[in-house]
Amino acid sequence: MFPRQQKLTIATFALTLQGQHRVNTTVLDFRSADTSTAPHVVEATAYLNQFGITLSGITPGTQINIINNSFLYEGTAVVPTHPPNLMSQGGSNDPVSFTLNFSTPITSFSVTRPELVPGPSGVTHPMWKAHAFSERYAKGQEIGKAVGEDLISSYVNVPPSTFTLSGRQMRSVRFDSENRHFAAFGAVLLGELKFVSVTKTRL
Numbered sequence: 001m002f003p004r005q006q007k008l009t010i011a012t013f014a015l016t017l018q019g020q021h022r023v024n025t026t027v028l029d030f031r032s033a034d035t036s037t038a039p040h041v042v043e044a045t046a047y048l049n050q051f052g053i054t055l056s057g058i059t060p061g062t063q064i065n066i067i068n069n070s071f072l073y074e075g076t077a078v079v080p081t082h083p084p085n086l087m088s089q090g091g092s093n094d095p096v097s098f099t100l101n102f103s104t105p106i107t108s109f110s111v112t113r114p115e116l117v118p119g120p121s122g123v124t125h126p127m128w129k130a131h132a133f134s135e136r137y138a139k140g141q142e143i144g145k146a147v148g149e150d151l152i153s154s155y156v157n158v159p160p161s162t163f164t165l166s167g168r169q170m171r172s173v174r175f176d177s178e179n180r181h182f183a184a185f186g187a188v189l190l191g192e193l194k195f196v197s198v199t200k201t202r203l
Contacts, residue, residue, distance in 0.1 A: 020200070020201050021198045021199065021200055021201065022198070022199050022200075022201050023196060023197075023198055024196065024197045024198070024199060025194065025195075025196050026051055026194065026195055026196075026197075027192065027193075027194045028047075028048075028051060028192065028193040028194070029081070029082035029085075029192055030047065030066050030082060030085035030086060030087055030192075031082050031083075031084075031085060032047070033047045033066040033085055035066060035067065035068035035084065035085055036068070039071075040067070040068035040070070040071040041065045041066070041067050041068070041071075041090075042065065042066050043063055043064070043065060043066075044064040044065055044066050044087055045064070047066060048100070052102060052103035052104065053100050053101065053102060053103070054100075054101045054103075055098060055099065055100065055101070056098075056099045056101055056136075056137050056138075056172075057097055057098055057099040057137065057138055057174060058089075058097075058098045058099075059089070059091075059092060059094075059095075059096040059097055059098070061091050061092055062089050062090060062091035062092050062096050062098075062186070062187075063089070063090055063091055064087065064088075064089050064098055065087065065088060065089075065090055066085050066086070066087050067085065067086055067087070067088060067090075068084050068085055069083065069084050069085065069086055070084055072086075073119075073184070076117060076119060077116065077117055077119065077123055077184060078114050078115065078116060078117065078189060079114055079115035079116075079117060079160075080114050080191055081112050081114045081160060081191025081192045082191065082192060086114055086189055086190060086191050087189075087190040087193075088185060088186070088187050088188065088189050088190060089175070089177060089186060089187035089188075090186050090187070091186065092186055093179055093181045093186055094178075094181075095176070095177070095178040096176075096177050096178075096186065096187050097174060097175060097176045097177070098174070098175055099137060099138045099172050099173065099174040099175070100172060100173045100174075100175075100193075101136040101137060101171065101172045102136075102170070102171055102172065102195065102197075104197050104199075105168075105169040105170060105171055105197065106170045106171075106195045106196060106197045107166065107167070107168060107169075107170065107196050107197065107198055108164060108165070108166050108194075108195060108196040109130075109132060109164065109165045109166075109170060109173050109193070109194070109195045109196075110162055110163065110164040110165075110192075110193070110194040110195070111130060111147075111162070111163055111188075111190055111192070111193055111194075112160055112161070112162045112163075112190070112191045112192040112193075112194075113125070113149065113160060113161050113162075113163075113188060113189055113190070113191060114160050114189055114191030115157060115158065115159055115160045116152065116154065116157065116158035116189075117157055118154055118155050118156060118157065122153060122154055122155045123152070123153075123154055123155075123158065123184065124151070124152060124153045124154075124179075124182060124183040124184045124185075125149070125151070125152040125158070125183055125184070125185060125188075125189065126151060126177045126178055126179035126180075126183040126185060126186070126187055126188060127148070127149060127150050127151040127177070127178050127179075127180070128148045128149060128175060128176060128177040128178070128187065128188035129146045129147065129148030129175070129176050130146060130147050130148055130163065130165060130173055130174070130175050130176075131146045131165075131173065131174045131176070132144055132146075132165040132167060132170045132172070132173050133170070133171060133172045133173070133174065134169055134170070134171060135171050135172065136171045136172050137172060138172050138174040139172075140171070143165070143167035143168075143169075143170050144165055144166055144167045146165075147163035147164065147165060148163065148176075148188075149161070149188075151178075151179075151180060151182070151183060152183075153182075153183075160191060162192075175187070175188060
């Protein structure tokens with residue numbers, strides 16, 4: 001049995017922890033998706049579900065895929081953020097969209113577009129934007145300012161770039177892409193996704 005003084009110390013420690021918050025950072029690098037066998041592309045739903053993410057609002061006729069970069073322009077157009085895989089939306093050269101829905105609210109969401117490598121005729125990448133919302137399925141209030149890029153056309157390497165959405169209680173992020181029947185890819189290439197959630201600690 002603890003002496004009275006030790007009991008007081010332990011009770012004070014518990015009271016200090018109550019009300020504190022734990023910051024949880026989750027990184028999706030797509031490496032664990034098995035793209036080793038033909039056609040070297042896997043649908044992304046099962047991978048995303050492992051992280052409490054569901055898909056919605058996918059443009060009809062398109063798919064959200066994890067792709068082995070070695071079989072995307074023979075691996076010459078992109079340097080994956082985490083080789084060998086990346087994620088993108090395929091199946092159309094028209095404007096396309098999809099939404100990521102989070103099982104718990106998040107406070108930050110970052111996306112990295114991987115490095116682009118030109119061939120003899122250069123390299124192109126679609127224009128795109130990501131929007132955060134206060135409710136699942138891209139509903140509710142839009143949170144913060146959308147991030148993204150204009151259409152890229154370059155004859156030199158385009159370095160990777162990371163974009164971050166921030167705000168309280170984000171529940172979904174919608175991606176909109178448009179290649180204008182010009183860019184080499186149908187939609188934004190995603191090299192890494194990262195999100196932050198905050199939970200209260202309990203003893």
